[in-house]
Amino acid sequence: xxxxxxxxxxxxxxGNGIAHVFAQNGYHVRLVDVSQDILDRALQxxxxxxxxxxxxxxxxxxxxxxxxxxxxxxxxxxxxxxAQLVVEAVVENVDVKRELFQKLDxxxxxxAILASNTSSISITEIAAATQRPQQVVGMxxxxxxxxxxxxxxxxxxxxxxxTFDRIMELSRKLGxxxxxxxxxxxxxxxxxxxPMINEAIYCVMEGVATPEAVDTVMKLGMNHPMGPLTLADxxxxxxxxxxxxxxxRELGDDKYRPCPLLRKMVAAGHLGRKSGKGFYEY
Numbered sequence: 001x002x003x004x005x006x007x008x009x010x011x012x013x014x015g016n017g018i019a020h021v022f023a024q025n026g027y028h029v030r031l032v033d034v035s036q037d038i039l040d041r042a043l044q045x046x047x048x049x050x051x052x053x054x055x056x057x058x059x060x061x062x063x064x065x066x067x068x069x070x071x072x073x074x075x076x077x078x079x080x081x082x083a084q085l086v087v088e089a090v091v092e093n094v095d096v097k098r099e100l101f102q103k104l105d106x107x108x109x110x111x112a113i114l115a116s117n118t119s120s121i122s123i124t125e126i127a128a129a130t131q132r133p134q135q136v137v138g139m140x141x142x143x144x145x146x147x148x149x150x151x152x153x154x155x156x157x158x159x160x161x162x163t164f165d166r167i168m169e170l171s172r173k174l175g176x177x178x179x180x181x182x183x184x185x186x187x188x189x190x191x192x193x194x195p196m197i198n199e200a201i202y203c204v205m206e207g208v209a210t211p212e213a214v215d216t217v218m219k220l221g222m223n224h225p226m227g228p229l230t231l232a233d234x235x236x237x238x239x240x241x242x243x244x245x246x247x248x249r250e251l252g253d254d255k256y257r258p259c260p261l262l263r264k265m266v267a268a269g270h271l272g273r274k275s276g277k278g279f280y281e282y
Contacts, residue, residue, distance in 0.1 A: 007108075
């Protein structure tokens, strides 16, 4: 089975980036979300990002409309029926994901691969909602998807070698660098990153240093391109909190306990860039 048509469920920041990358590399994309307004905004974002790529000579300006023409939008997942691969990029909630995968399992061809862009939830648990757990895999992209090279390819307990190898190969065709990861909470990226962000927040809460000072130490002292608190604002403080809660619950170790200041900021609606205020104002 050749992969020619790819479904993407969820047209937010990650979903529209995933749709962009597949369309740019010649795949027909079915992009689905709950409303046409969300989908229209996603297409506007994709166009802006393609125009940015054209200015940097990554693509030709004449390619923009052709790439966009490969993306079909819809508000019903039934359009996924002819997709050979579906990538889920919806909210980080295991019940929502399991319900979606159950529906995708019922409507897609038996040989289709179902992938999740989850950043922390168990692929094995998601796959258990389907009749094809051997064809369920994690495909964790990084934001901004058109720029970031890394894809964590996560093997669930039942993921077959064939499925895993095909997604590794597909990731390379997209110009990405896939890394093989087994199914543990937070995988590699967030299991390492989130405790660092959490500790940086503790430093602010305990008065060790200001957010600016913490970020400067990590940039100049550790050669990080972006400080952990700037990065947390970029990711979304609510997302950081959710991932830390998954790590804390699933691994049972208090070293993953979310900082009280993080909980307080999320409760106040200070979520980072997307809300206009986090550790910094935007």
